[in-house]
Amino acid sequence: MAQVTLNSVRKVYPNGVEAVTSSSFKIEDGEFVVLVGPSGCGKSTLLRMIAGLEDITEGTLEIGDRVVNNVDPADRDIAMVFQNYALYPHMTVRKNIAYGLKNRKTPADEIERKVAEAAKMLNLEEYLERKPSQLSGGQRQRVAMGRAIVRDPALFLFDEPLSNLDAKLRNQMRIEIKALQRRLGVTSIYVTHDQVEAMTMADRIIVLNGGRIEQIGTPSEIYHNPASVFVASFMGAPPMNLIDATITGGQVTLADGVAMGALQTSAQGAVKLGIRPEDVQLVSEGGVSINVELIEELGAHRLLHGKLGGQPFTIHVLKDIPVDPGAHQISVDPAAICLFDAASGMRL
């Protein structure tokens, strides 16, 4: 078990691409941290630097109390689960799981015991003598997990481990991985581009964008207090509504001149209003009017899509509130509105 500390870690690939700009953060012992961001934002690069599969261009990386910049992957006391499982195709499931232990001079009877234990935990007992090619995607995923957990490492690294599975299996494995991590208490770093995975699994989320850390926080902080327009629009499904507006002396005016009311803020000029769809209430009178064009029926709730101030706007309503398309009045709790700088996109 260990904490992980990055001090101004930066990565420039030999071809000149700066995949990760100088980043610092600390992951506490036993924490489950999810690195999330769109494809190409440098998540894998960051993870692979922690694993030792990629050189660190600048800065220091500590696992436990040890600087590991120049330590081989095998000596970092980590285990990694890859997106395409990366099982050894010529070895049986048993050998796949045991390989890392064997090379660490673990006694044979202990290997036997640990493999049996892991196989039991992961429901792999019947498949131990099979080759990976004889397994389904979900089973291969489990073998990859098994290979990681038998090692008893200080740190688990996951690189989009669920993205090759179908949606149903993905939901199931998501819960299993989280439960397993809880049980084992091993510090984990999990990379995904799926914000649902990030929200549901993480103790803390690190949002990356273009090789830069946009925000670090608990799922709730990230969701309710996004640090930038990027985080606001990336996290949450449906995403936060972002509306251009102007503030003069606390009075908010939308782009088409509609007045939204007053806000307690010192901000002036052009801003973006960030409003979560579920923070919007339908009211019978006295609100801002909106024309609902489309209703998405989702069972437990509905999403109403319309335009506010000439920009797309989504409202989340619970299933027992009847709504028809057409003109409606809405009101928003001022405390639930996030203000962003119109130019930089940063939170005001």
Place this chain on the structure above:
Amino acid sequence: MKRAGFSTKWMPIMLLMPQLVIIAIFFYWPAWHAIQSSFYLQDPFGFGSTFVGLENYTDLLGNSEYRRVALFTLVFTVLVTFFSLAIALLLAVKADNVLRGARTYRTLLMWVYAVAPPVAGFIGLIMFDQSWGPLTRLAGFFGWDFVLGVNFNDTAAAMVLVSVWKQIPVNFIFFLSGLQSIPRSVREAALIDNGSATGRFWDVTFPLLAPTGFFLLIINITYALFDTFGIVDTLVKGEPGNNPMTLVYKVYVDGFRGNDLGGSSAQSVILMVLVLALTVFQFRLIDRRIHYT
């Protein structure tokens, strides 16, 4: 399932014809002749032949000279196959480490492959030239008085060396592409599981190269047995008597120099059986070849 077909049955036969004719003229017809004449004793001056049954074959088996050449061929084949595979694998692993996918380097190494066997042999002759060959000098530097074409062992060494050199590029290319088709993440998983590079090579890389290796093994045995004719011919030219030669070369020497058409036919039939056996072996291997996903 609907299959694409020809409207008449003559069309496919017509299309196959050129290939079939070539095979018939250059393979089946001479092969048939060889089998036939292996049962006859040819008059040395070409005036006639007598049917002798299996005598040519039994003579061969009792012939110590033939056994000596067969033994040399065996040793030669083992050495050439082993060294050209081993050196090529070593080079491929090194190249793969340095430059995954660099084209120019591969092309450069491939050039040697384009050298025809007699030319390779000739280059060998130059390298081992008695008075100014650089390799002769190098050997001399270490106190080895290298005499190509006179000393049996020296000539054999040169033969093996040139044959290995000529075959390395082919093996290298196959090994390199075999190495590059091993998924990156599998290598990386091994990097985390095993700290020793040698251990990773034998546990992961080598087994995953096995299909390529088996294929190359057959190719190399065939090469050493048959395709080295040009190299042997160039290196021992004029003096086959005391020099090492392979079975294929002996077929030529006995048949065309010694005019023993019957005996040399029997030898070539034996070689045909050998090729047949190798082919069967290869097909078996391909059948059973492990397909990794």
